[in-house]
Amino acid sequence: MKNIPESLLSTSALLTESFPNGITQDEYKALIFILYEHMSDRNLSEVLSFFVDKDKIVISNDIPKHCTGQGLQLEMIKNVQENLNRHGFQEWIDED
Template sequence: MSIPEYLQEAYVMLTSAYPNGVPDAEYPALVGALKEGMSLRNIGDVLAELIGQDPIEGYLDALGSDLPSADPDVARVREKLAAFGWDPEIL
């Protein structure tokens, strides 16, 4: 799968933030942070390309994510992503 052009910026930001891949322990918080600014479908598409999974898996992970945005792990991931240009208001 190739990433759609409108998701390129998000994909580049994620690969910059996670050059060695997303640690399993951080994945739920990443999904929680992405939910703040992306549709479930876009999350599925970006995660599919980022970690090599089927887009429906990322979609379902986002759909089932119940971490609140105030969760400390989500906040930590949000800060990490912000260092690489994450702005949920523009994605």
């Protein structure tokens, strides 16, 4: 198991609680879109690498493709956002 940096523990906890059964490819894309404005590319790629079967470099390359939401289904974005909200997304945002 990879060691999660202390600075990403609350993000990791949010994702663990929000997606206890793992993150699908569509959820992954929606998460990039939703989390992008709140995290650096480096931190976003690092934390997602703990939850999806992709290397940080691959995730870093995916970020520009998905951060605009282009090509994503609005229903998926809405579902992921609601799931995050139920598990403390606003509190996570307010931590900073």
